[in-house]
Amino acid sequence: MIPSTFTYEQPADVSTALEIMSRAAPDPQEADGAVTVLAGGQSLVPLLRFRLAAPDVVVDLGGCAELQGIRDMGDHLWIGAMTTHHDVIRDPLVAEHCGLLAQATRTVADPAVRHRGTIGGSLAHADPAGDLPAVALTLNAEMIIDGPDGQREVPAGEFFLDYLTSALEPDELLTGIRIPKWPGWTFHYEKFNRTAQAWALVGVAAAVQRVHGDLAEVRVGLTNMGATPVRARGVEQAARGIPAQRRAVTEASRQASSGTEPPSDTHAQSDYRRHLAQVLTGRAISRAAGL
Ligand SMILES: Cc1cc2nc3c(=O)[nH]c(=O)nc-3n(C[C@H](O)[C@H](O)[C@H](O)COP(=O)(O)OP(=O)(O)OC[C@H]3O[C@@H](n4cnc5c(N)ncnc54)[C@H](O)[C@@H]3O)c2cc1C
Incomplete structure (x- = not known):
């Protein structure tokens, strides 16, 4: 498909970009923004081509x-x-x-x-x-x-x-x-996708502070488990101070899906995503902790 007509601007600095954007600022009553920023174009260009976005002005940040x-x-x-x-x-x-x-x-x-x-x-x-x-x-x-x-x-x-x-x-x-910077912390990102180089069905970012034989603090962020990325606070609480052992990590990871609202779509049902979140969280924390 061919995008609808727009004016293309390529400012050389941020202040010029902001000036162009203020001039073309959208009417709050209109659903479509009058101005859109272009970065790498990997998400925006398909939206333009399918006319899911139809801005009047596209501001390309490539020159900044x-x-x-x-x-x-x-x-x-x-x-x-x-x-x-x-x-x-x-x-x-x-x-x-x-x-x-x-x-x-x-x-x-x-x-x-x-x-x-x-x-x-x-x-x-x-x-x-x-x-x-x-x-x-x-x-x-x-x-x-x-x-x-x-x-x-x-x-x-x-x-x-x-x-x-x-x-x-x-x-x-x-x-x-x-x-x-997180000195003294170790990390792991665990992603589950059906084919290589595809979007995550579910992803888990884990950060762990290990002190002697225990996990002193754990932080967990979840990909694709709701309308926004979410912290798995239940796991973070359950894992605080546990021994750095796989069994204890698996037990704490059972909390991974609590409070989440994962989508059901053609790739996976929400129940399956909840199951994945628990399993992947266990793996992500274990790998971050070197278990
Ligand atoms: C085939 C394919 C597979 C992909 N797989 C993955 C994947 O597995 N995981 C993943 O995370 N991503 C994936 N992506 C998305 C990829 O990471 C894109 O790079 C990203 O979503 C958009 O970055 P972009 O620089 O291309 O932004 P654009 O497409 O240029 O912009 C995206 C949106 O952000 C706005 N925007 C961009 N920059 C700014 C800024 N500085 N200030 C304000 N607004 C801004 C734009 O106006 C637009 O609305 C995939 C994309 C494709 C095409």
Whole structure:
């Protein structure tokens, strides 16, 4: 299909992008936004081609060099929103301080998608089946958002509002992601898909702080278990202070689906997703803890 007609803009910096977006800001009465941002285009271009999105203006962020790159900021990493999945995977800072992100990003789609798709696009798209939102939640990432009134920071826990809906306003840009370093923690991302390089039926991001023979703290984020990524708080509570043993982890992981509302679709029924969440959580925590 051919997209409907739009004006294509390619600003060279964020302030010009924001100016264009404010000028074209949507009428709140209209269902379709008047302006849409283009990052890697891996999710947006199909929407345009199927005319599920029909913006008047498309603002391509590809020319904004300031949105690319990864920097060590002391106690956290700053990752520019336009950094591609490919670059995240290869970055030594991410490997050293944020292995969970590298591991989960490696499971995203195929090399072609990973060369174009960006971390900012994946988070802004807010697809609960995407792998990175659950990782952002688990690692307490903060979204750096620029808009006409300046900059604000939104914790991942408040960023994902609903299915494909984030806290971004139509005239705002996600410019960067701040990811704390977690010294002394170990991680694992466990993804279940029917075919290689496909979306997750369910995914589990686990972070573990092991002290002597116990799991002192555990954090778990779930992919595709509701309209947004969710923390498995029941497991986190049940696993706090347990011995680092598989049997104890399996027992705590039974809480994985409590409070979730997984979808039923052509790939899996919600009951099956609940079962998967328990099994995968056990595996993710065990692998993160080196069991
Ligand atoms: C075949 C295929 C398989 C895939 N499999 C997976 C998978 O297994 N796991 C997974 O997690 N993802 C998967 N994806 C999605 C992929 O990760 C995309 O890269 C991602 O969803 C969108 O990133 P993008 O940079 O292409 O964003 P775009 O497609 O350009 O944008 C997506 C949305 O976010 C908005 N947006 C983008 N950047 C910003 C910004 N900086 N500020 C504000 N709004 C912004 C856009 O306006 C648009 O609404 C797959 C995609 C394809 C095509």
